[in-house]
Amino acid sequence: xxxxxxxxxxxxxxxxxxxxxxxxxxxxxxxxxxxxxxxxxxxxxxxxxxxxxxxxxxxxxxxxxxxxxxxxxxxxxxxxxxxxxxxxxxxxxxxxxxxxxxxxxxxxxxxxxxxxxxxxxxxxxxxxxxxxxxxxxxxxxxxxxxxxxxxxxxxxxxxxxxxxxxxxxxxxxxxxxxxxxxxxxxxxxxxxxxxxxxxxxxxxxxxxxxxxxxxxxxxxxxxxxxxxxxxxxxxxxxxxxxxxxxxxxxxxxxxxxxxxxxxxxxxxxxxxxxxxxxxxxxxxxxxxxxxxxxxxxxxxxxxxxxxxxxxxxxxxxxxxxxxxxxxxxxxxxxxxxxxxxxxxxxxxxxxxxxxxxxxxxxxxxxxxxxxxxxxxxxxxxxxxxxxxxxxxxxxxxxxxxxxxxxxxxxxxxxxxxxxxxxxxxxxxxxxxxxxxxxx
Amino acid sequence: xxxxxxxxxxxxxxxxxxxxxxxxxxxxxxxxxxxxxxxxxxxxxxxxxxxxxxxxxxxxxxxxxxxxxxxxxxxxxxxxxxxxxxxxxxxxxxxxxxxxxxxxxxxxxxxxxxxxxxxxxxxxxxxxxxxxxxxxxxxxxxxxxxxxxxxxxxxxxxxxxxxxxxxxxxxxxxxxxxxxxxxxxxxx
Numbered sequence: 045x046x047x048x049x050x051x052x053x054x055x056x057x058x059x060x061x062x063x064x065x066x067x068x069x070x071x072x073x074x075x076x077x078x079x080x081x082x083x084x085x086x087x088x089x090x091x092x093x094x095x096x097x098x099x100x101x102x103x104x105x106x107x108x109x110x111x112x113x114x115x116x117x118x119x120x121x122x123x124x125x126x127x128x129x130x131x132x133x134x135x136x137x138x139x140x141x142x143x144x145x146x147x148x149x150x151x152x153x154x155x156x157x158x159x160x161x162x163x164x165x166x167x168x169x170x171x172x173x174x175x176x177x178x179x180x181x182x183x184x185x186x187x188x189x190x191x192x193x194x195x196x197x198x199x200x201x202x203x204x205x206x207x208x209x210x211x212x213x214x215x216x217x218x219x220x221x222x223x224x225x226x227x228x229x230x231x232x233x234x235x236x237x238x239x240x241x242x243x244x245x246x247x248x249x250x251x252x253x254x255x256x257x258x259x260x261x262x263x264x265x266x267x268x269x270x271x272x273x274x275x276x277x278x279x280x281x282x283x284x285x286x287x288x289x290x291x292x293x294x295x296x297x298x299x300x301x302x303x304x305x306x307x308x309x310x311x312x313x314x315x316x317x318x319x320x321x322x323x324x325x326x327x328x329x330x331x332x333x334x335x336x337x338x339x340x341x342x343x344x345x346x347x348x349x350x351x352x353x354x355x356x357x358x359x360x361x362x363x364x365x366x367x368x369x370x371x372x373x374x375x376x377x378x379x380x381x382x383x384x385x386x387x388x389x390x391x392x393x394x395x396x397x398x399x400x401x402x403x404x405x406x407x408x409x410x411x412x413x414x415x416x417x418x419x420x421x422x423x424x425x426x427x428x429x430x431x432x433x434x435x436x437x438x439x440x441x442x443x444x445x446x447x448x449x450x451x452x453x454x455x456x457x458x459x460x461x462x463x464x465x466x467x468x469x470x471x472x473x474x475x476x477x478x479x480x481x482x483x
Numbered sequence: 484x485x486x487x488x489x490x491x492x493x494x495x496x497x498x499x500x501x502x503x504x505x506x507x508x509x510x511x512x513x514x515x516x517x518x519x520x521x522x523x524x525x526x527x528x529x530x531x532x533x534x535x536x537x538x539x540x541x542x543x544x545x546x547x548x549x550x551x552x553x554x555x556x557x558x559x560x561x562x563x564x565x566x567x568x569x570x571x572x573x574x575x576x577x578x579x580x581x582x583x584x585x586x587x588x589x590x591x592x593x594x595x596x597x598x599x600x601x602x603x604x605x606x607x608x609x610x611x612x613x614x615x616x617x618x619x620x621x622x623x624x625x626x627x628x629x630x631x632x633x634x635x636x637x638x639x640x641x642x643x644x645x646x647x648x649x650x651x652x653x654x655x656x657x658x659x660x661x662x663x664x665x666x667x668x669x670x671x
Contacts, residue, residue: 061603062610069614073621098617102610109606198497198546199504202539202609209613210532213620214518217525394625 049133053140059106063148069098070152083163084241084338086170090233092153093173096180097212097231099152103145103181104188105205110137111192112200131272134193138268142185149181166322166338167241172250173234179257180230184208186264193268227306228256228296236305241338242371246316248308252295259288303371324368330358335369349392353405353433356460360467362475364409396438399430403438406430411475418442421480427452451482458483492561493568501544501569508537509576516581528620530581531634534588535596535612537573541566542596542608545658559659566597566658570651584638591633591647592616594654601654601661 070076111134114123123133153174160169191204212231219226226232227249234250262285269278299308304317324334328347331354335343350367357363392398406426407418418426423442430437431452442448455463462483470480493499512519512533519530545566547553570593577585592612600608615632622632630636636643 058607062607065610065614069617072618098614101613105609105613197500198543198606199500199540201606202543202613203504203536205609205613206532206536206539209617210529213525213528213532217518217523220525394627396626 046136049136050139053136054143057106057137057140057144058109059103059141059144059148062102062106063144066099066102066148070095073098083160083165083341085160085164085167086235086237086241086245088156088160088164089170089173090235090237092156093177093234094231095149095152096177096184097209099145099149100181100184100212100230101205101209103141104184104191104208105201107138107141107185107188108192108204109201110141111189112196113137113192115196116198129273131269131274131278134189134268134272135265138186138189138265141189142182145181145185146178149178153177163341164338165340166336170235170245172245172247176230176234176250176253176257179254179261183257183260183264184230186261186268190264190267193271224296224299225293227299228253228292230257233305236303241320241336242322243304243319244316246305246307246313248311248313248316249296249299249306251311252292252299252308255288255295256292259285259290259292261285262288326366330354331364332366333369334366339369345392349402350405353402353429354409356429356432356463357409357467357471359464360471362472367405399435400438400440402430402433402435403441406433406437407441411477419477419479420448421474421482422477423448424451424455424482425474428455432456454483488557489561489564493565495548496544496546496565498544498565498569501540502572504540505537505569505573506576508533508540509573509580511536512577512585513580519581524620524623527623527635528616530585531588531592531616531619534577534585535592535609535616537577537589538593538596538612539609541569541573541593542600542605544569544605545597545600545608546605562659563655566655570655587638587644587647588634590651591643594647594650594652597654597658598650601657 114120114133123130126133157169187208188201188204192200212229215226215229216231217226219229219232230253232249232253234253235245235247262281264285266278266281266283266285269275269281272278295308295310298310299306301307322337325337325340325343326332326334327343328351331351333343333347333350335346339346346369354363392401403426406429407422409429410418410422410425418441423445427437427442427448430442437444458466466483473480512530515529515533519526519533521527545562570590573593574586574589577589592615595612595615596608599611603610616634619632619634622628622635628635630642630646633640633643633646
């Protein structure tokens with residue numbers, strides 16, 4: 045493959061007119077909406093990987109279109125008489141598409157990282173999701189190109205693009221349903237998000253994903269080489285691809301999930317299990333809210349959020365004076381636990397998430413911690429706390445029960461003095477889980 | 484209009500291959516029912532993607548082998564017969580495979596692919612609708628719906644049905660009167 049040929053192909057690639065669609069798509073996608081003022085590096089780095097779903101199918105479709113160009117233009121006889129092997133021509137055409145796709149992705153990564161660098165209050169870019177994204181884009185481009193060469197026709201490009209996205213989505217769903225192989229989907233986060241600001245980043249799955257995509261790419265290039273009269277390198281590429289895909293499949297099959305993400309025993313590094321030391325940032329009154337410094341931009345919102353729920357308990361002896369943010373795995377007392385990819389801007393959204401968070405905080409305030417079923421009185425008081433904060437309890441935490449709702453309404457109907465007196469008399473028992481008589 | 488002219492026109496558009504593909508997509512719709520009949524995000528997106536595949540196959544078949552040299556006052560009628568016939572086949576087979584609920588999305592997305600074919604060419608008619616389905620998937624993921632993403636609205640929403648119908652009508656009429664090869668030409 046000569047540089048001149050590559051330059052010609054780069055000018056003639058069909059990727060250029062398609063990229064604006066992808067850019068428009070990304071601009072109106074949830075990824076762009078995530079570029080709100082509050083930024084977490086693991087979250088944004090994973091967004092970068094998620095962008096593959098808005099680029100990969102287009103790249104595959106365009107590559108398929110380029111792959112059957114010779115057939116479409118009826119050039120079979122003409123190019124068949126050239127001294128170089130077909131594989132050399134195809135490699136140049138595919139390289140132009142692949143390089144264009146990777147450059148486009150690199151620009152996207154740079155934009156997201158520059159925006160994040162100006163917003164983030166803690167941490168640094170996480171390279172693993174981006175590397176996984178690049179590898180998956182290479183795989184998309186070469187799979188599309190080979191489809192175009194092997195199955196030339198006007199229907200190949202759209203079906204490859206649509207089919208590839210359907211495959212990504214189906215694998216993602218399989219992963220969410222518990223399938224370990226689904227974790228190899230290019231849009232499945234290669235790093236764990238749930239506790240990633242509290243712990244070191246664990247790249248186990250990223251290695252497996254990268255190996256899988258590079259293996260798929262090598263397999264596809266091997267097919268191309270065999271069809272393009274380069275049998276020996278083709279067989280070598282096929283073998284290398286097979287080894288990588290088999291290895292990645294084995295790694296995925298041996299993987300399991302824990303609170304910090306996916307663990308691959310063979311690649312496990314104990315360093316990534318250690319928590320990262322930090323000094324919490326605190327604010328809010330009368331209940332002080334302390335969060336990880338990565339969330340310092342959200343402190344004011346969270347302080348208001350928590351204190352609105354705790355407002356009826358003000359002045360009650362025994363009410364926690366401080367709420368700490370900790371990962372889900374360490375909930376022992378009144379804790380604010382936040383999935384780090386949801387809270388953005390000056391509101392807590394989406395509504396379902398805000399409702400769940402309110403309910404969890406209300407339950408924690410009345411003594412029910414994660415993993416323990418709240419008793420009837422705790423459910424009623426927590427329900428009241430959530431409702432007086434302007435929401436309804438999340439049914440996942442407090443079952444939708446007419447008796448609970450009615451008791452919470454009776455509680456709300458009390459005068460502030462009567463309610464305060466009740467809390468003063470019964471709050472300690474309520475928190476301890478001792479049955480109390482409700483008003 | 485002579486039937487031979489219609490047959491030659493349809494042959495030049497690889498209509499038989501498009502028809503086979505449409506039937507194959509309907510079969511795929513049927514096979515994938517266990518995964519597309521739920522209310523989850525992926526189930527709905529998969530259903531939209533399969534529906535879009537049928538529309539994209541119809542749009543891809545509108546490519547002409549003659550380019551701008553193709554002229555004639557019978558072309559609009561021929562294009563109408565071609566696209567309309569394939570759509571009827573897609574509607575029939577997809578309805579048999581997945582029920583009448585897919586009709587709305589099939590009509591709207593087919594209209595969208597036809598409009599894209601007219602604007603940027605039949606070869607890339609799949610690009611904009613695919614991006615649109617991705618945006619719809621994002622909205623479904625966020626549990627948000629709007630008229631801009633009408634496929635995310637419930638099946639019995641009359642506004643979504645009206646938008647789909649209008650898109651299909653405009654797409655059909657536009658593709659009948661405009662030569663996709665005169666669209667903004669892409670490279671290669």
